[in-house]
Amino acid sequence: MSDDLQALVDRLPSLGDAVLVTLEMTLGGAVLAMVVALVLGFGARTRSLWVRGPSRVVIEFFRGTSLVVQIFWIFYVLPQFGFKMEALAVAIVALGLNYGAYAAEVVRGSIESVPTAQWEAATALNLGWFHKVRRVVFPQAWALMIPQLANLLIQLLKGSALAFYITLHDVFWWIDNLQRDTRDTFFSYGVGLVIYFVIAYVLTWGMNWAEERAKRRLGRGTRPRLRDVFGLKPGVPTEIARVKGGVA
Amino acid sequence: MNEEGIWSWEKAWEVLPSLLRGLVITIEATVVGMVIASILGLLIALAMRAPTRWVRGPLRLVVDFIRMTPLLVQLVFAWLLLVDVPPLVIGFGVLGVHYATYMSEVYRAGIEAVPPGQWEAATALNLPKGRTWFAIILPQAIRKTLPGLGNYAVSMFKETPFLFAITVVEMYSAALNFGANTFSYIEALTMVGLLFLIVSYPTSLLVRRMEIRFA
Numbered sequence: 135m136s137d138d139l140q141a142l143v144d145r146l147p148s149l150g151d152a153v154l155v156t157l158e159m160t161l162g163g164a165v166l167a168m169v170v171a172l173v174l175g176f177g178a179r180t181r182s183l184w185v186r187g188p189s190r191v192v193i194e195f196f197r198g199t200s201l202v203v204q205i206f207w208i209f210y211v212l213p214q215f216g217f218k219m220e221a222l223a224v225a226i227v228a229l230g231l232n233y234g235a236y237a238a239e240v241v242r243g244s245i246e247s248v249p250t251a252q253w254e255a256a257t258a259l260n261l262g263w264f265h266k267v268r269r270v271v272f273p274q275a276w277a278l279m280i281p282q283l284a285n286l287l288i289q290l291l292k293g294s295a296l297a298f299y300i301t302l303h304d305v306f307w308w309i310d311n312l313q314r315d316t317r318d319t320f321f322s323y324g325v326g327l328v329i330y331f332v333i334a335y336v337l338t339w340g341m342n343w344a345e346e347r348a349k350r351r352l353g354r355g356t357r358p359r360l361r362d363v364f365g366l367k368p369g370v371p372t373e374i375a376r377v378k379g380g381v382a
Numbered sequence: 383m384n385e386e387g388i389w390s391w392e393k394a395w396e397v398l399p400s401l402l403r404g405l406v407i408t409i410e411a412t413v414v415g416m417v418i419a420s421i422l423g424l425l426i427a428l429a430m431r432a433p434t435r436w437v438r439g440p441l442r443l444v445v446d447f448i449r450m451t452p453l454l455v456q457l458v459f460a461w462l463l464l465v466d467v468p469p470l471v472i473g474f475g476v477l478g479v480h481y482a483t484y485m486s487e488v489y490r491a492g493i494e495a496v497p498p499g500q501w502e503a504a505t506a507l508n509l510p511k512g513r514t515w516f517a518i519i520l521p522q523a524i525r526k527t528l529p530g531l532g533n534y535a536v537s538m539f540k541e542t543p544f545l546f547a548i549t550v551v552e553m554y555s556a557a558l559n560f561g562a563n564t565f566s567y568i569e570a571l572t573m574v575g576l577l578f579l580i581v582s583y584p585t586s587l588l589v590r591r592m593e594i595r596f597a
Contacts, residue, residue: 198579198586202543202554207575210561211568214388288450295452299547306455313462323459327451334450 141315142325145308149329152308156333159225159294159304164287166230167237174234175241189238196235201293204228209300225297233290240282244275277348284341288334295330305329393569397560401573404556405581411473411552412539418478419538420531423485430490449483454544456480461548473545481538488530492523528596532589536582543574553577 177189196204205228209221219227248271256266298306309326316322429441448456453476460472496519504514543554551559557574561567 194583195579198540198583199575200540200543200554200578202541202546203571203575203578206554207571211571214568292450292452292454295454296544306452309455319459319462323455323462327447327455327459330451330455331447338450 138316138318138321141312142321145312145315148311149305149308152303152305153329153333155222155297155302155304156291156294158222159229159297159302160287160291160333160337162222162226163229163233163290163294166226167232167234167286167290168283170230170234171237171241174238175245178238178242179245193235193238196231197239201228201232202296204232205296205300221297221300221302224300225294225302229290229293232293233286236289237283237286240279240286241275244279244282245271247278248274273348273352277345277352277354280341280345280348284338284345287337287341291330291334291337305333388568389572390566390569393564393566394573396564397557397566397570397573400556400560401553401570401577404551404553405577407470407550407552408539408542409581411470411477411542411545411550412535414474415477415481415538415542416531416535418474419481419485419534422478422482424489426482426486427489427493430486431493445483445486448480453477453480453541454547457544457548469545469548469550472548473542473550477538477542477545481534484534485527485531488527488534489523492525492527492530493519495526496522525596529589529593532592533586536586536589539582539585540578 174189174193177185178193180186180189205225208219208228209224212219252270252274253266256270261269294304295306297304298310305326309322309329312325313319313322426441426445430438432438457473457476460476461469464472500518500522501514504518509518542552545552546555546558549555553574557567557570561570
């Protein structure tokens with residue numbers, strides 16, 4: 135055990151870099167996913183078939199094919215067609231597109247569950263489309279979508295472990311090296327899983343904070359109990375929420 | 383790559399039989415994993431209703447821990463730890479346990495959605511606890527969980543390629559093997575993607591219909 139701890143201490147300096155790579159993928163992927171989600175989410179609820187059709191096809195395509203296949207396809211096959219990207223970029227793009235497609239459904243569902251009267255009131259005030267969305271509809275939809283987006287963020291973090299197989303030195307790589315050093319699977323993977331858990335916990339915590347903030351800005355804020363902020367909310371199955379119109 | 387062009391239909395047809403063999407393993411893993419997940423998930427959901435927090439607290443921690451750490455790392459962990467167990471069995475087990483933590487939330491929501499009147503009626507009829515659960519509560523709760531079960535089945539199907547990390551030859555590993563032998567990764571990997579889409583899209587449409595019926 136003391137040998138294990140010694141190996142762990144020796145390896146600690148490289149943990150920072152490994153966590154950084156995982157975080158880069160998670161946050162980069164999340165930002166890209168959000169952009170994709172907004173474009174596709176709004177695209178999927180326009181009236182014009184020429185926008186709605188392609189949005190739906192892209193959403194179903196990325197949701198229907200597996201993340202594993204997508205990441206390796208972008209890494210191995212796309213360069214043959216002349217698009218070569220760095221491994222980190224491949225991971226971010228794959229994670230962003232895959233989870234962006236899932237998040238698009240969340241965005242669409244949440245926007246749809248904002249009462250129509252809100253749109254009508256904004257129209258009555260003679261706001262343009264952009265203003266309506268930016269000032270009236272989106273803030274309300276945002277508060278609804280955060281819990282589901284938080285779930286997806288954790289899924290994205292977990293998916294980023296795949297990057298080890300496309301040569302990136304992320305947390306999984308670090309665990310693998312620790313296992314080689316110590317030859318103690320239980321210890322090294324135990325430590326590694328705890329690291330992932332801590333990252334996920336911090337992310338959840340941040341999303342809980344964002345949700346409170348979004349609600350407060352709508353004037354629906356309650357002063358959260360400490361338990362709400364630090365607690366892990368039970369996951370809402372995102373795909374069920376989609377059909378029920380975003381709120382679960 | 384080959385001289386005529388980047389994509390060769392010949393290679394695409396050639397890889398298909400081994401991919402279909404992989405597809406069988408993939409579906410097997412999904413079905414067995416889902417059976418484990420739905421039984422274990424129900425047990426977790428029931429245990430979470432235990433009156434004492436000495437049961438709920440630790441269980442909550444374990445469930446959150448499994449749910450918030452990567453499936454891939456869990457798979458490799460179990461595979462390295464249990465050397466004597468065949469990889470496919472480890473795959474079934476880890477997929478099952480991982481998804482059981484998701485399923486337990488679906489069951490919880492389903493149980494909570496049973497109207498309180500049903501509980502009260504059961505009490506009024508002086509039904510024993512076992513009968514209240516098995517004859518009144520669970521039949522109503524499980525009906526509500528069916529769409530969730532379907533959704534997670536589709537999502538588990540798409541996560542089975544992770545099994546490549548523990549040397550199970552499912553669809554994705556089959557494609558990699560083919561690519562390694564013939565240097566035609568393009569056809570192999572693209573066909574895998576298409577097969578996933580062909581299976582999972584209709585299934586998710588089916589699940590969506592189910593949601594509308596049972597919701």
